[in-house]
Amino acid sequence: MSPATAQPATDRSPGLLPHERLQHLLDALSRSGYECIGPKLRDGAILYEHIDSVAELPLGVAVEQGPGSYRVDMTDSRRRFGWANGPQAIKPFLFAPREILWRATQREDGTLVFDARPPACKPLAVIGARACDLAALALQDKHFLGGTCPDPGYARRRDGLFIVAVHCSHPAQTCFCASTGDGPRATSGFDIALAELDDGFVAESGSDRGAAILDGLHLSSATTAQLVAAEEQGRHSSEVQRRALPGRNLQASLFANLEHPRWQEVAERCLSCGNCTSVCPTCFCHSEAEVPKLDGDSSLHEREWDSCFTQGHSYIHGFTVRPDTRTRYRQWLTHKLGGWHAQYGRSGCVGCGRCISWCPVGIDITEEAHAICGPQP
Amino acid sequence: MTRDELPMEAEVVGRIEESPTIFTLRLRLTDEHLRHEYRYMPGQFNMVYLYGVGEVPISIVSDPHDPTLLDHTIRAVGRVTDGLARLKAGDRIGLRGPYGRGWPLREVEGDDILVVTGGLGCAPVLVVINYILMRRERFGRLTIIQGVKHADELIWRERYAYWNTLPNTHVLLAADHGGPLWPWHVGLVTEVFDEAEIAPDRTTVMMCGPEGMMRAGIGNLVARGIAEECIHLSMERSMHCAVGYCGHCQYGPSFVCRDGPVFAYPSVRELFKTRGF
Numbered sequence: 001m002s003p004a005t006a007q008p009a010t011d012r013s014p015g016l017l018p019h020e021r022l023q024h025l026l027d028a029l030s031r032s033g034y035e036c037i038g039p040k041l042r043d044g045a046i047l048y049e050h051i052d053s054v055a056e057l058p059l060g061v062a063v064e065q066g067p068g069s070y071r072v073d074m075t076d077s078r079r080r081f082g083w084a085n086g087p088q089a090i091k092p093f094l095f096a097p098r099e100i101l102w103r104a105t106q107r108e109d110g111t112l113v114f115d116a117r118p119p120a121c122k123p124l125a126v127i128g129a130r131a132c133d134l135a136a137l138a139l140q141d142k143h144f145l146g147g148t149c150p151d152p153g154y155a156r157r158r159d160g161l162f163i164v165a166v167h168c169s170h171p172a173q174t175c176f177c178a179s180t181g182d183g184p185r186a187t188s189g190f191d192i193a194l195a196e197l198d199d200g201f202v203a204e205s206g207s208d209r210g211a212a213i214l215d216g217l218h219l220s221s222a223t224t225a226q227l228v229a230a231e232e233q234g235r236h237s238s239e240v241q242r243r244a245l246p247g248r249n250l251q252a253s254l255f256a257n258l259e260h261p262r263w264q265e266v267a268e269r270c271l272s273c274g275n276c277t278s279v280c281p282t283c284f285c286h287s288e289a290e291v292p293k294l295d296g297d298s299s300l301h302e303r304e305w306d307s308c309f310t311q312g313h314s315y316i317h318g319f320t321v322r323p324d325t326r327t328r329y330r331q332w333l334t335h336k337l338g339g340w341h342a343q344y345g346r347s348g349c350v351g352c353g354r355c356i357s358w359c360p361v362g363i364d365i366t367e368e369a370h371a372i373c374g375p376q377p
Numbered sequence: 378m379t380r381d382e383l384p385m386e387a388e389v390v391g392r393i394e395e396s397p398t399i400f401t402l403r404l405r406l407t408d409e410h411l412r413h414e415y416r417y418m419p420g421q422f423n424m425v426y427l428y429g430v431g432e433v434p435i436s437i438v439s440d441p442h443d444p445t446l447l448d449h450t451i452r453a454v455g456r457v458t459d460g461l462a463r464l465k466a467g468d469r470i471g472l473r474g475p476y477g478r479g480w481p482l483r484e485v486e487g488d489d490i491l492v493v494t495g496g497l498g499c500a501p502v503l504v505v506i507n508y509i510l511m512r513r514e515r516f517g518r519l520t521i522i523q524g525v526k527h528a529d530e531l532i533w534r535e536r537y538a539y540w541n542t543l544p545n546t547h548v549l550l551a552a553d554h555g556g557p558l559w560p561w562h563v564g565l566v567t568e569v570f571d572e573a574e575i576a577p578d579r580t581t582v583m584m585c586g587p588e589g590m591m592r593a594g595i596g597n598l599v600a601r602g603i604a605e606e607c608i609h610l611s612m613e614r615s616m617h618c619a620v621g622y623c624g625h626c627q628y629g630p631s632f633v634c635r636d637g638p639v640f641a642y643p644s645v646r647e648l649f650k651t652r653g654f
Contacts, residue, residue, distance in 0.1 A: 102383050102384070104384070104426070104428055104429075104471065106428050106429075110467075110468065110469055111386065111407070111469050112384075112386045112428055112469045112470070112471060113386075114383040114384050114385075114386070114471060115383070116383060143622070144622065147620075147621060147635075149382075149620050151622060255629070255647060255648075258651045259651070284622065284624055285623060285624030285625065286617070286618075286622070286623050286624070287617055287623065287625070288431075288432065288617040288618060288623065289431065290429060290430055290431040290432075292429035292430075296429070299428060299429040301432075303617075303618075303623070306623070306624070306625075308624065308627075312615075313615065313625060314614070314615055314625070315615055316613055316614060316615050317452065317454045317455060317458075317613075318454045318455070321614065321615070321653065321654070322653050322654075323653075324653075326653075327652075327653030327654075330653065331627075331653070331654065334629075334654075335627055338629075339627065339629055339630055342629070342630030343630055343632075
């Protein structure tokens with residue numbers, strides 16, 4: 001950057017955060033009371049966990065993804081966000097995989113007392129959220145907060161959430177966010193958005209508190225060349241995507257094809273394991289269960305993630321509504337790509353491609369949707 | 378209503394054995410304020426909580442005129458209901474609710490009402506029958522059609538016989554397999570529709586039971602000229618949260634717990650024809 005073009009960045013003009021100053025952003029967030037959550041390489045995958053230092057971020061890590069495949073490679077790149085996504089990002093931090101809803105206590109005379117068990121939570125700052133995950137977050141917000149009775153645990157954790165988005169620069173072969181309209185560039189729902197370049201991050205704010213954090217970093221303005229490079233990178237990330245859904249609204253098409261032979265064909269490959277629903281950033285199903293204390297005096301009412309691929313999901317008084325994989329896969333896909341339009345005003349798929357990568361037999365949602373909704377042979 | 382609504386403590390004030398596996402619990406909320414605040418519509422349900430075991434969705438069968446005593450008719454079929462079956466007067470349980478949308482009973486005042494049920498005694502429509510009989514002058518002809526597989530599965534035999542003696546009330550029963558003491562029809566429930574003297578232009582249908590029976594019944598009734606929007610049915614699906622979050626009762630564009638359990642037929646028609654949703 002030439003000194004002549006370096007000017008203080010305001011919340012309107014994007015600043016440049018050099019790689020070596022990324023730690024300053026984490027420090028500023030910590031000083032503002034946030035616990036930083038960021039991507040780490042662990043057990044051969046990118047996972048979002050507590051971080052204190054940029055040294056924990058996946059420097060030079062590249063990820064190759066395909067149907068049923070996720071492989072990590074080390075490169076000499078200076079980039080820390082040069083990969084598409086891991087199995088999880090924001091969802092587990094808001095929609096907890098397991099949490100206590102309430103406790104029942106039985107007194108000696110047999111009477112019962114119920115008390116709420118609000119989760120203790122610290123405000124989180126998620127570093128490196130992708131556009132697909134922000135779209136998924138907006139959908140989970142609609143589900144858990146949009147109705148007449150907001151979910152208190154989700155609401156409490158959501159209130160404190162600070163988001164540092166990083167525009168996706170290296171989409172995986174499994175990604176199709178361009179076709180769902182959710183990426184690769186984050187356009188809303190963040191406090192700060194970063195475009196990672198070889199010489200640093202083009203940084204812009206998306207909220208007042210994001211602007212306040214950036215102001216405190218006293219960044220110089222990004223150069224026109226850097227802005228163009230960031231723009232170009234976004235365009236490229238969109239153009240290289242090869243997968244696509246056959247349309248943004250498949251509701252009518254899916255429900256018109258409920259007896260399509262493809263449901264049986266995919267059921268013969270599907271293991272009904274529920275991996276797709278576990279990694280999906282919008283799936284919200286959960287079961288409630290009772291965990292009595294061994295002393296018999298109290299009992300916790302808990303909820304944990306559930307999947308529509310399990311036998312128990314559709315069980316009612318001695319009868320399973322969806323007894324086979326065909327009806328379970330059909331339930332999942334017709335809801336995800338169909339029913340969501342009626343319930344939440346858009347598809348439940350944000351194009352992250354996780355269900356493709358993490359499916360043990362490599363079932364590809366885009367391929368199935370084309371087979372069921374596309375032109376009939 | 379918020380999701381952090383906790384169960385309310387309720388006392389079992391009575392238990393009626395309806396059959397070897399079906400029983401009715403009469404419950405009263407122990408908190409006086411909550412008891413007097415509680416209101417519900419026929420067709421709505423409560424989440425009934427057994428300490429240390431869990432919750433089940435159970436429809437309320439008593440009359441909404443007295444919401445201080447809440448009757449729940451339950452079949453012992455699983456972990457929670459087996460435990461509930463062992464309760465006796467004085468025992469305490471938890472109650473969340475009422476949830477969902479009930480029968481449109483106020484909207485259809487003046488109509489003839491045709492109640493069609495099947496299976497082992499259908500609690501969600503029992504409340505409809507009782508509601509109408511308590512307000513007889515507000516409704517036209519009441520026809521109650523109940524189908525069972527085997528004659529000996531019919532519970533509330535005396536009740537059906539009694540209802541049949543009431544003015545402007547007609548009971549028709551059918552069993553796929555009759556028996557020496559079965560005075561009613563032997564065959565499918567749809568076969569007794571001919572005897573029901575249905576006036577399609579002023580009849581509202583309320584149904585509950587196995588979906589195969591309801592599918593056949595709806596087809597038959599629509600062919601007789603009853604408008605689809607005059608057919609209401611109570612759906613059953615797995616429910617854990619009862620407020621539209623847990624996803625178990627997701628049904629096309631609806632969550633049965635929140636948008637149902639009672640639906641006007643047109644709102645579920647497309648999926649209702651297909652098994653496995």
